[in-house]
Structures are given as C-alpha cells and as structure tokens.
Amino acid sequence: xxxxxxxxxxxxxxxxxxxxxxxYVPDDVEVFITSPNKQSLPxxxxxxxxxxxxxxxxxxxxxxxKIFETHEEFVSIDDDVVLNPSTYSVLMDDVSHIxxxxxxxxxxxxxxxxxxxxxxxxxxxxxxSSLAYESENFIVETDYLAGIFAWCQKSTWVDIAPIDWFSxxxxxxxxxxxxxxxxxxxxxxxxxxxQTFGYDxxxxxxxxxxxxxxxxxxxxxxxxxxxx
Amino acid sequence: xxxxxxISTVHGKNLAVMLASIREYCPEIPVYLRGPASVLERFDADxxxxxxxxxxxxxxxxxxxxxxxxFDSVVVANDDIVLTPTSYRVLMDDVDIIxxxxxxxxxxxxxxxxxxxxxxxxxNPEGExxxxxxxxxxxxxxxxxxxxxxxxxxxxxxxxxxPFPPLNWFSxxxxxxxxxxxGYKNFxxxxxxxxxxxQTVGVDxxALTHQAMPWxxxxxxxxxxxxxxx
Numbered sequence: 335x336x337x338x339x340x341x342x343x344x345x346x347x348x349x350x351x352x353x354x355x356x357x358y359v360p361d362d363v364e365v366f367i368t369s370p371n372k373q374s375l376p377x378x379x380x381x382x383x384x385x386x387x388x389x390x391x392x393x394x395x396x397x398x399x400k401i402f403e404t405h406e407e408f409v410s411i412d413d414d415v416v417l418n419p420s421t422y423s424v425l426m427d428d429v430s431h432i433x434x435x436x437x438x439x440x441x442x443x444x445x446x447x448x449x450x451x452x453x454x455x456x457x458x459x460x461x462x463s464s465l466a467y468e469s470e471n472f473i474v475e476t477d478y479l480a481g482i483f484a485w486c487q488k489s490t491w492v493d494i495a496p497i498d499w500f501s502x503x504x505x506x507x508x509x510x511x512x513x514x515x516x517x518x519x520x521x522x523x524x525x526x527x528x529q530t531f532g533y534d535x536x537x538x539x540x541x542x543x544x545x546x547x548x549x550x551x552x553x554x555x556x557x558x559x560x561x562x
Numbered sequence: 563x564x565x566x567x568x569i570s571t572v573h574g575k576n577l578a579v580m581l582a583s584i585r586e587y588c589p590e591i592p593v594y595l596r597g598p599a600s601v602l603e604r605f606d607a608d609x610x611x612x613x614x615x616x617x618x619x620x621x622x623x624x625x626x627x628x629x630x631x632x633f634d635s636v637v638v639a640n641d642d643i644v645l646t647p648t649s650y651r652v653l654m655d656d657v658d659i660i661x662x663x664x665x666x667x668x669x670x671x672x673x674x675x676x677x678x679x680x681x682x683x684x685x686n687p688e689g690e691x692x693x694x695x696x697x698x699x700x701x702x703x704x705x706x707x708x709x710x711x712x713x714x715x716x717x718x719x720x721x722x723x724x725p726f727p728p729l730n731w732f733s734x735x736x737x738x739x740x741x742x743x744x745g746y747k748n749f750x751x752x753x754x755x756x757x758x759x760x761q762t763v764g765v766d767x768x769a770l771t772h773q774a775m776p777w778x779x780x781x782x783x784x785x786x787x788x789x790x791x792x
Contacts, residue, residue: 346586350644353582416579416644418758447675447683447756448695455675456684456692465676465759467684524675524756526646527695535694 335363336426336485337405339397342369342413343387347526354417363422366408368397391494391501394481398491407487414526415446415483425521428473429485432517440492440514441506443484445470448527450502452476452518474518478506483523490514495549497542500557504550563654565635565715566592566608568628570621574601576642576758581605583645591637591650596625619726619733622711626721635717642758643674643713653753656703657715660749665705668724668746669738671714673700676759680706681750704750708738713755720746729777731770735789736782 338355342348352375355365361377368383383400387393394410401408409425411417421444429442445453452474458467480502481494492508495501509516539557546554567584571577574597584593595607602610611628615621622638629636637653653672660667671681679685683700690697711734724740726733738748778786 346647349586350579350582353579354644357576357578416583416756419576447754450695454692454695456686456697458684462679462682462684465678465682522675524644 335360336429337364337366337401337408338422339366339401339408339410340368340413341385341387341390341393341397342367343390343393345369345371345413347414348373351411351413351415351417358417358419359422364405366397366401368393368400369413389496389501390498391496395493398486398493402488402491406489407485409483409485410481412482412525416524416526417483418522418524421483421521421523425483425485425519428517428519428521431473438490438514439487440490440509440512440516441479441481441484441486442517442519443479443481444519444521444523446482446523446525448525449480449482451478451480453479453482455522470522471520473520476516476518477510478503479516479518481505482525483521485519495545497545499538499542500546500553501542503553503557504546507553563635563658564591564633565637565654565657566594566629566633567637567639567650568594568622568625569596569607569639569641570613570615570618570625571595571597571601571641572615572621574604574641577605580639580641580643580645581607587645587647588650592629592632594625594629594636596621596628617728617733618730619728619737622733623725626716626725630718630721633718635715636721637713637715638711640712640757644756644758645713646754646756649713649753649755653713653715653751656749656751656753660703665747665749666745667715667717667749668720668741669709669711669714669716669748670703670751671709671711671749672751672753672755674712674755674757676757677710677712678708680704681709681712683754700754701752703752706748706750707742708735709748709750710734712757713753720744727777727781729774731767732774732778736778736785739782739785 364379366381367373368385372382385393385396458469460468492505495504592608594609596611596613599612657670673681724737727736
C-alpha cells in the first residue's frame with residue numbers, strides 16, 4: 335500500500351487529521367510523520383521524525399527523502415487536512431487510472447475547499463447538482479497544483495524550494511519542465527488552510543521575495559512585477 | 563453566551579472525527595449526544611441520551627429538547643461534520659450581531675462544502691472572482707428563507723414553537739417555513755464547517771421525497787402545492 339507522509343510545524347490541527355486517517359485509511363498503510371512531538375495511531379504503523387522546520391519546503395524534502403529510502407511513492411498530506419471516508423481510495427484509484435494511460439506523472443492531487451487553481455471546488459463547472467459540480471466527477475490535467483493532499487513518486491520527484499509561499503508554483507514549473515504531468519483527482523478532502531504560515535498574506539508573500547529574485551527571476555517578475 | 567452542541571447519531575460512522583474537532587477547537591462547549599446505547603458507549607460526550615433512531619426530525623427534537631432544559635439556545639450539529647478552529651466562535655459572533663440588530667433570528671447556520679445552494683461555498687450567484695481561495699461574500703451574513711441545520715444555532719423560544727416534523731428529507735424545509743410564518747428569520751453565517759454528507763439517509767432523492775410525501779400531504783398541503791406545484 336502507498337504510504338502517507340505528513341509534515342507538521344505546530345501540530346494545531348494534526349489530531350483531527352490523524353483521527354480521519356485512523357477511521358478512513360486502510361490499516362496496512364504506513365504513516366510517516368515529521369512533527370515536534372511523537373505521534374501514534376492505534377492501528378497504523380507510524381514512523382516519526384523530528385525536523386527543525388525552518389521552511390515548509392525543507393521539512394517536506396526531508397520527509398520525502400526519508401520515505402523514498404523504502405518506498406517508490408507516497409501521498410503527501412498537510413497537517414491541516416481532514417480526509418473523507420473515500421479520499422484515500424479515490425485518489426489511489428485515479429493514480430491507477432492515470433498510470434494505466436502510460437503518462438509520466440509528477441503529482442496527482444485532491445480537490446478541496448481551500449486551494450488555488452483547479453483544485454478549488456468553487457472553480458467547478460456544469461450544473462451544481464447533488465450538492466457538487468458535475469466536473470468534480472472527472473480527473474483534470476492542469477499546470478499548477480498545491481501539494482496539500484497529493485500523490486508523488488520517487489522517479490519524477492522534484493525537491494521543493496526552501497521557501498513557504500510560491501514553493502508549489504516553483505515545484506510545478508519544474509515538473510512541467512521535466513515533462514512530468516500534473517492531475518487533479520476526483521478525491522475530495524477538507525483543508526483548514528493558513529494554519530502554519532498565518533493570515534498575514536502580505537508578509538507570507540514578502541518572505542519569499544528574496545529567494546525568488548535570486549533563484550527564479552522569471553517567477554519573481556510574474557509575482558512581484560520586477561525585472562526578469 | 564454558551565450554546566451547547568446537540569448531535570444525534572444513528573451509527574456513529576463519522577462521529578469520531580467530528581468529536582475530535584470539537585475537542586481541539588472548542589473543548590469548553592458542552593456536547594449533548596443521542597443515539598443507540600451500543601453506539602454511544604464508543605464516544606465521549608458531556609450528556610449522553612440513549613434513543614433508538616426513528617427519523618431525523620424526531621431524533622433531533624429529542625436531543626435538542628434535552629439541551630434546552632439546561633440552556634437557552636443550542637447549536638444543532640450533524641454527526642458527519644468537521645469543525646474548523648473558528649467554526650463555533652464565528653457562528654456565535656454572528657448570532658450576537660443578528661440578535662443585537664433585533665432581527666428575530668430563527669436559525670443561524672454555517673456554510674459548508676455539501677449543502678443546499680445558499681449554504682454551499684460553491685454557490686456564486688453574483689459571479690464573483692475567487693479572492694485568496696474564497697468568495698468575498700462568504701465572509702458576510704445572508705438572510706435566506708430556508709437552511710439545513712448542518713451546524714446551526716437556534717434559541718429555545720423559536721424551537722419550542724417550531725420543532726422538526728417527523729421526517730428525514732424536508733424536515734428542515736418544513737421547519738424553516740413554519741418559523742418564517744411566525745415571523746422568525748433564517749440566516750447563513752460566515753462560519754464554515756466541513757460536511758461529509760449523505761452518510762445517514764442516503765442520496766436516493768426519489769425514495770426520500772416519496773417517503774416524506776404522505777406526512778406533507780396530510781399536515782402541510784400548502785407546502786406541497788408551493789414546492790411541487792401539485
């Protein structure tokens with residue numbers, strides 16, 4: 335079974351995520367957790383790591399490489415996510431479908447209530463029947479994903495930039511440069527959002543500016559309007 | 563103001579996650595929980611009330627009335643929701659705002675990701691652009707004719723005059739219409755909860771409508787005419 339990897343800086347919402355994993359994820363799925371305090375689950379095998387978590391990118395890279403020592407793929411989950419009964423199984427079904435098409439896959443991520451771009455359920459199309467949009471029943475290829483709840487694999491993995499905001503954008507651009515494709519799955523998860531970096535969005539943006547200016551001037555120009 | 567959270571469950575399938583969210587984000591709020599003894603023994607709650615499931619309306623009337631013996635108002639919660647860190651606080655802040663304006667509130671209900679249009683975060687009648695992952699209108703209170711009490715506040719006076727009818731589907735439609743007829747107003751709050759949805763009574767719309775029809779025809783023929791044009 336494909337393991338789960340979770341990085342948590344403050345563990346604020348982690349107990350609710352872990353309860354949803356306990357209830358809805360098959361018992362033989364291993365769970366890798368990077369967090370300040372040791373975590374446990376009653377039925378799942380848990381591997382716990384401590385990391386300084388100076389940036390989300392560094393912590394997630396640390397965890398990914400730990401998991402890739404023993405597994406070829408994993409599902410990365412932010413600590414302020416809550417799974418539905420079908421979230422994990424639908425994601426894995428969709429990964430299986432996409433693999434069977436022979437595509438080189440970068441990420442396959444779930445849909446949610448709080449994310450940028452095509453993952454956000456507010457961007458759906460078709461009729462709003464049965465309380466959700468018709469389009470939520472389909473897998474969609476995209477050029478941007480936030481790895482809030484996402485399947486990834488060792489063979490195409492791209493390290494996350496050592497920044498918080500825009501690290502997803504940088505990673506997705508690298509995936510696309512490598513001709514790895516990005517997909518939005520039918521899987522739905524709940525995302526509290528902004529629990530690690532806070533609601534001071536101006537500061538979140540500014541904190542990433544210096545790194546982008548130095549390392550990705552093209553993206554710096556796009557997001558900050560500076561020179562390329 | 564403290565309003566306890568009242569939950570009725572049939573099988574408790576998703577209840578552990580819901581209770582975990584209450585424990586994390588508003589542990590000081592009393593929880594009243596109704597359900598079969600075999601289900602209740604698996605969960606912690608401040609007040610447990612044993613009762614066999616019959617229908618949404620009767621089950622919730624039972625647990626809400628228990629909570630209202632001890633408090634002047636109650637927050638009714640489905641057993642398949644998950645609170646965010648601010649769900650309860652924002653809902654109660656909105657209740658305060660509405661009450662301060664003397665708007666005579668019936669229900670004040672949270673928005674969520676699985677609900678009828680006016681409460682559903684996907685709903686965008688004004689064609690707004692998404693700003694920081696949400697529509698700006700989600701931070702506003704909106705008056706509406708009918709809500710689903712997925713996570714919703716009501717006061718004792720209003721509930722005493724308009725309990726739920728003994729139905730699954732349409733129990734909220736009937737009750738909201740009854741409240742409006744008495745001059746109460748229903749509101750959607752800026753509060754948000756996650757709702758798994760369709761976990762207890764299923765999704766067979768035809769069957770669920772058919773099930774409610776005899777009661778509606780007998781006790782609320784006016785509503786049948788209004789809603790079904792029949």
